[in-house]
Amino acid sequence: MKLLDTMGDAIKQGRVPARIFNDPEVWELEKTKLFGKVWSFLGHESEIPQPGDYVTRYIADNNVILARDEHGEIKANLNLCRHRGNQICKAEMGNSSHFRCSYHGWVYKNSGELVGVPFLKEGYDGLLDRRKFGLVGIRADSYEGLIFGTLDPQAPTLEEYLGGFQFYLDIYLKPGPNGVEVYGPPDRWAAETDWKICAENFSGDGYHTPVAHQFGFALGYFPSSGTTHNLGWAVHIPDKGHAIGLGHTPGLPPFVGYPDALVRHMKSTLSEGQQELFAKTRTAVGTVFPNLSFLIQPFSPIPDEKGSTVRFCTMRLWHPTGAGKMEMYSWCLVPRDAEPEYKERAYEAYTLAFGQAGTFEQDDFENWTNLTRQVGTSLGRELEFPYQMGMDLTPLTDFPGPGVAVDRYVTENNFRNQWATWLNYVGAE
Amino acid sequence: MMSTLTIGVELAIQRFLAEECLALDEKRYRDWLAMFAEDGRYEVPVRVTREKDAEWDLSPKSRIFDDTKKTLEIRVRRLETDFAWAEQPPSRTRHHLSNIIADPGEDPGTYLVRANCLIYRSRGDQPTYDLVSAQRRDLIREDGDSFLFVHRWAAIDQSTVGSRNLSFFI
Numbered sequence: 039m040k041l042l043d044t045m046g047d048a049i050k051q052g053r054v055p056a057r058i059f060n061d062p063e064v065w066e067l068e069k070t071k072l073f074g075k076v077w078s079f080l081g082h083e084s085e086i087p088q089p090g091d092y093v094t095r096y097i098a099d100n101n102v103i104l105a106r107d108e109h110g111e112i113k114a115n116l117n118l119c120r121h122r123g124n125q126i127c128k129a130e131m132g133n134s135s136h137f138r139c140s141y142h143g144w145v146y147k148n149s150g151e152l153v154g155v156p157f158l159k160e161g162y163d164g165l166l167d168r169r170k171f172g173l174v175g176i177r178a179d180s181y182e183g184l185i186f187g188t189l190d191p192q193a194p195t196l197e198e199y200l201g202g203f204q205f206y207l208d209i210y211l212k213p214g215p216n217g218v219e220v221y222g223p224p225d226r227w228a229a230e231t232d233w234k235i236c237a238e239n240f241s242g243d244g245y246h247t248p249v250a251h252q253f254g255f256a257l258g259y260f261p262s263s264g265t266t267h268n269l270g271w272a273v274h275i276p277d278k279g280h281a282i283g284l285g286h287t288p289g290l291p292p293f294v295g296y297p298d299a300l301v302r303h304m305k306s307t308l309s310e311g312q313q314e315l316f317a318k319t320r321t322a323v324g325t326v327f328p329n330l331s332f333l334i335q336p337f338s339p340i341p342d343e344k345g346s347t348v349r350f351c352t353m354r355l356w357h358p359t360g361a362g363k364m365e366m367y368s369w370c371l372v373p374r375d376a377e378p379e380y381k382e383r384a385y386e387a388y389t390l391a392f393g394q395a396g397t398f399e400q401d402d403f404e405n406w407t408n409l410t411r412q413v414g415t416s417l418g419r420e421l422e423f424p425y426q427m428g429m430d431l432t433p434l435t436d437f438p439g440p441g442v443a444v445d446r447y448v449t450e451n452n453f454r455n456q457w458a459t460w461l462n463y464v465g466a467e
Numbered sequence: 468m469m470s471t472l473t474i475g476v477e478l479a480i481q482r483f484l485a486e487e488c489l490a491l492d493e494k495r496y497r498d499w500l501a502m503f504a505e506d507g508r509y510e511v512p513v514r515v516t517r518e519k520d521a522e523w524d525l526s527p528k529s530r531i532f533d534d535t536k537k538t539l540e541i542r543v544r545r546l547e548t549d550f551a552w553a554e555q556p557p558s559r560t561r562h563h564l565s566n567i568i569a570d571p572g573e574d575p576g577t578y579l580v581r582a583n584c585l586i587y588r589s590r591g592d593q594p595t596y597d598l599v600s601a602q603r604r605d606l607i608r609e610d611g612d613s614f615l616f617v618h619r620w621a622a623i624d625q626s627t628v629g630s631r632n633l634s635f636f637i
Contacts, residue, residue, distance in 0.1 A: 128516070129517050129518045130626065131515055221528060221529065222528035222529030223526050223528075224529070225513055225529070225628075226513075227627060253550040253551050256550060339538055340537055341541075385533070389532065389534075395532050395632070397541070397551075399632060400632040401551070401552040401553050403553070403632040
């Protein structure tokens with residue numbers, strides 16, 4: 039694709055072609071060259087705690103059953119009967135030791151082995167080798183409860199793929215000795231929005247907050263003001279695409295919003311470098327390349343209400359369904375070690391701010407949907423956008439975490455690395 | 468089954484529900500808020516596609532809306548600013564109610580009202596629209612010559628909601 043030949047140089051000069059954000063040709067390439075190669079998020083271990091528990095998820099257009107088998111092992115398999123391709127599991131979640139196809143009745147264990155074939159003797163004369171027709175297995179691995187799958191048998195390990203970003207993921211995943219759990223099933227909705235603009239925004243778009251969420255300043259939600267909003271750090275892992283923005287407001291208590299009992303535990307769960315950085319982080323907004331994002335934010339549902347501040351955490355998967363089309367999965371993660379009452383309050387804050395009807399969420403999808411439509415137009419698609427913020431910034435040499443860090447919250451360093459990484463996949467021979 | 472309510476009460480309840488729709492569709496959010504009791508709750512559970520025999524398909528924990536009157540007021544205050552971009556310009560919504568069945572509630576002067584609700588939403592100059600179909604189960608309480616919502620419970624029929632955001636009320 040011609041566009042991709044020149045994109046590498048454009049990014050180096052701080053420009054990204056508009057067209058990548060809504061283009062059928064790009065989507066066709068993404069399906070195989072990107073989502074066929076990367077580690078894609080499938081689910082959180084707390085969604086399938088018991089043997090037999092399963093959820094169904096997607097890697098690009100491939101439907102995957104993520105199950106905990108009868109031995110407690112996590113297994114990912116394509117949700118497709120090997121006989122004629124029927125979808126064998128039509129539910130989004132449940133508990134089952136086996137899946138039976140409703141077309142000709144082939145039966146699979148939740149781990150993927152084919153164990154039942156009607157008319158095996160009378161129809162196949164006993165010649166069908168059941169071992170050859172198990173479900174198509176998807177290579178899966180996990181980090182701190184996050185389960186990922188890859189369609190590429192040659193892909194590097196998940197550990198290598200994350201490439202040090204684990205250091206930053208821990209701000210979301212280790213708020214206590216026992217980590218996090220999903221509060222409940224995710225919100226799901228569909229939008230005429232390109233997944234990439236969402237993933238970019240959550241890689242640390244501190245720039246949009248004071249405008250896109252201006253109502254939040256008007257209502258008195260934000261502890262940061264115009265003068266402090268640029269304080270913080272933008273960090274990315276070179277060539278991996280993962281990135282995070284860490285907003286900092288001077289004077290806030292360490293780990294503001296968590297219950298004291300959890301804060302006391304941070305020493306045992308986080309490294310010294312993590313403690314130093316996370317204690318002074320107000321907002322952490324990050325993306326695991328390509329399409330899994332997180333946001334943690336101290337939030338008081340009623341602005342200025344004393345003692346009501348919680349630190350809610352949302353995890354979201356921007357699942358692409360076509361050019362300029364996506365479906366959203368949005369979870370709320372809560373600390374396992376917190377009291378139920380705290381978990382409920384954190385969840386309420388999440389729904390008010392970042393669930394499907396969340397006041398902040400609403401404005402993001404309004405902007406992103408309109409943007410997606412505009413860049414798909416005949417003139418819009420020919421444009422390039424400026425991505426030059428922070429091009430001359432010198433990376434910090436004494437930053438406590440891995441990757442390339444700069445001393446600024448409003449910058450585009452992370453995005454250039456994100457789209458350069460994307461190009462490495464999509465533009466590969 | 469025959470209704471145990473008088474025709475007058477039935478009509479008054481139907482009128483109350485229709486007035487709520489009108490307040491929402493005419494963006495009279497303060498009028499709408501005034502229809503909720505101080506202890507009012509507003510709840511829209513997350514739906515999950517499950518097998519027929521599953522214990523639940525409306526999550527007992529996850530909520531799309533999980534509001535008290537206080538947080539509803541925050542939502543209204545937001546809509547009153549000039550920066551609620553999701554509703555700038557405002558969506559045209561039309562709430563259509565049908566199959567209204569009102570029954571006496573457990574406490575005197577309260578009623579449990581079930582209804583179907585179909586919401587049409589048009590945004591901007593796009594010819595496309597969102598349709599959100601929901602099952603409603605409201606608890607209302609007599610208040611003077613009208614009623615107050617004590618608990619709005621509405622469950623959307625889609626498990627993947629076909630709307631880019633829910634910047635309108637269900």
